[in-house]
Amino acid sequence: MALHLWFTFFLAYLATTLTPGPNVLLVVRNALRHGPRAMGATLLGNLTAQLLVTTGVALGVGALLIAMPTAFLALKIIGAGYLIYLGLRQLFARQAAVATSVTEPSAAVVVAGWRIAGEAFLVSASNPKTMIFLCAFLPQFLQPERSVALQFTVMYLTIAAIVMVVHSVYCFAAFRFSKRLKAMRWVATFKRLTGALFIGLGVRLLSVRAA
Numbered sequence: 001m002a003l004h005l006w007f008t009f010f011l012a013y014l015a016t017t018l019t020p021g022p023n024v025l026l027v028v029r030n031a032l033r034h035g036p037r038a039m040g041a042t043l044l045g046n047l048t049a050q051l052l053v054t055t056g057v058a059l060g061v062g063a064l065l066i067a068m069p070t071a072f073l074a075l076k077i078i079g080a081g082y083l084i085y086l087g088l089r090q091l092f093a094r095q096a097a098v099a100t101s102v103t104e105p106s107a108a109v110v111v112a113g114w115r116i117a118g119e120a121f122l123v124s125a126s127n128p129k130t131m132i133f134l135c136a137f138l139p140q141f142l143q144p145e146r147s148v149a150l151q152f153t154v155m156y157l158t159i160a161a162i163v164m165v166v167h168s169v170y171c172f173a174a175f176r177f178s179k180r181l182k183a184m185r186w187v188a189t190f191k192r193l194t195g196a197l198f199i200g201l202g203v204r205l206l207s208v209r210a211a
Contacts, residue, residue: 001143001151009141010158016133017166022123024170030116031171039171041113045120046167047160052125054159057134058152078126080203087199 001009023046031039124130142151 001141001146001154005141005143006154006158009155010162012137013159014162014166016137017162020170022127023120023163024167026120026123027167028170028174030120032174034116037113038116039168041116042120043164043167045117045122046124047163048117049121049124050130050159050163051156053130053134054138054152054156056131057138058148084199084203087196091196091199 027039027042027046030042138152138155141155142148
């Protein structure tokens with residue numbers, strides 16, 4: 001990929017990533033609730049899903065999905081349903097009690113990390129908007145005379161770098177903002193707000209069309 005074309009791709013994808021969506025909301029929520037390790041696990045799940053979607057676009061799976069209304073509808077319902085589920089759980093679930101047992105703490109951290117990463121993977125991978133966007137976006141920056149596989153690799157690595165930086169900035173800003181408020185008040189408000197936003201994003205996703 002030529003340098004000027006890569007730089008255009010970088011700026012264009014950065015502009016789209018700066019707009020908060022389900023992935024940003026999830027990584028901020030997890031970072032505030034569970035700390036930096038949870039933020040890292042969320043980013044891992046999100047970027048793994050992005051790799052899967054980018055590979056699908058490179059192989060033509062994205063175009064096939066868009067051409068099959070039934071498959072697209074199923075993915076859309078799954079993605080919307082999962083976002084609504086996260087929102088309802090955030091709104092109505094009781095605050096988990098702090099564990100007092102110190103038995104095998106490392107195992108508990110690993111299990112929690114994998115659970116958080118899996119949740120982030122599902123949120124990102126089940127969102128058909130991501131597939132539609134990348135199907136329309138990525139091919140615009142391909143040069144036929146160059147290796148397609150190498151160009152998709154460069155684009156994915158660029159996407160991963162942008163996502164990590166932008167999401168980290170959002171988490172840092174949210175953490176600094178939370179320090180200015182009383183802890184319990186902030187936790188309760190943030191819990192209700194994120195729950196409502198997840199539900200809203202899920203409902204909005206149901207209106208997405210493939211074309």
